[in-house]
Amino acid sequence: MKTRFGLLDLFIYVVFTVFALVTLIPFTLAIIVSFSAESSVVMNGYKFIPDKFSLDAYRLVFQDSMVFNAYKVTIFVTVFGTIISLLFSSLLGYMMSVQKVKYRNVIAFVIFIPIVFAAGLVPWYIVVTNVLQLKNTIWALILPLVINPFNVFLLRNYYKSISPALRESAEIDGAGPWYTFFKIMFPLSKPILATVGLFAxxxxxxxxxxxxxxxxxxxxxxxxxxxxxxxxxxxxxxxHTNMSAVQLPSETIVFAMFLITIGPIILVYPYVQKYFVKGIMIGSVKG
Known part of the structure; x- marks a missing residue:
């Protein structure tokens, strides 16, 4: 069957192409400014064609080996934290989607409370430092962000969209709840897991x-x-310091840091983009 391609389709493609190119302008400007000389930015502002190129901002950032160690810590926390968050959030969301689970609505209500009411920074800090003893540990960077109520409800709604007959047939064949979840439900959850994984x-x-x-x-x-x-x-x-002899890259370093921090994580999005729209739509409107 041939698909008709009319003027309206051409117009839509042109509009979205132009829009996509426009969104690249700030990103391109950030790259160029980060490689510009500080004096040029201060004198002439942000320009797509700088008067003078310079690597001072990147030299200042990478002159200390702590940056590479910080990258190791951030990558470990991101990967390990995302895995733990997906595991616990999916288990919690699946549990609340099974109708025969007692008090599942009460649990959902308790999880919903932090979305509306926050306990405050001071009680949170006291619990994390004095009760859980997490201060100055790698777990302090992981555990506080493991459960996000919004992600849990996305997962719950997604699991509710899966036919209960699939789970019931597995139970009739002798499958337990853990086997049903990890062997049947979990593999079917790739779209929503990719979405929640990206959020986490x-x-x-x-x-x-x-x-x-x-x-x-x-x-x-x-x-x-x-x-x-x-x-x-x-x-x-x-x-507060007389730096007449040396001009620190206070302007260009902002854009250099932007590129350093956004670089690795932006490479992940193309791999999950095909699941993202499907996962967020199903997880948000079902159930």
């Missing part, structure tokens, strides 16, 4: 406030928190 990985990768509150050990600094400290240090030195 972004939360872990972009998080620097947890390090700000709970981490004092330099060996456990994440790349976002380390670059935040570098930027704060440069801003302080530029304002």
């Amino acid at each position: 990985s972004l939360s872990y990768w972009n998080d620097f406030t947890t390090s700000l509150w709970l981490i004092d050990d330099r060996k456990l600094f994440t790349v976002q928190f380390l670059l935040y400290r570098i930027n704060s240090m440069i801003a302080y030195m530029s304002q």
Whole structure:
């Protein structure tokens, strides 16, 4: 069957192509500015064709080996945290989707409460530091972000969209709840798992406030928190120190840090993009 391609289709393709190219303009500008000389940016502002190229911003960021150690910590926290978050969130969402589970609505209500009401930073900090004893440990960067109520409800709604007959037939054949989940339900959840996995990985990768509150050990600094400290240090030195002889790249370093932090995580999206729309739509409108 031949598909008709009319003027309306051509117009839609052109509009979306132009829109996609427009969205690349800020990203392109950030790349160019990060390789520009600080004096050129201060004198002439942000330009697509800089007067002078410079690597001072990247030299300043990478002059300390802590950046590479921070990358190791961030990658470990992101990968391991995302795996744990997917496991526990999917188990919790699946449990709430099974009608015969007692008090599943009560559990759903308890999970829903933090979406509306927050306990506050001080009680959270006391629990994490005094009760759980997580301060200055790698678990402080992982456990506080493991369960996200929004992700749990996405998973619950997705599992509710799967026919109960599939689970019941497995139980009739003698399959237990763990076997049913890991061998049947979990493999069928690739779209929503990819979606929730992307959300979780972004939360872990972009998080620097947890390090700000709970981490004092330099060996456990994440790349976002380390670059935040570098930027704060440069801003302080530029304002309170006589740096007439040396001009710190306070403007260009912002864009350099943007590229350093966004680079690895943006490479993950193309692999999960084909599942993303399907997962978010089914997980949000079903059940």
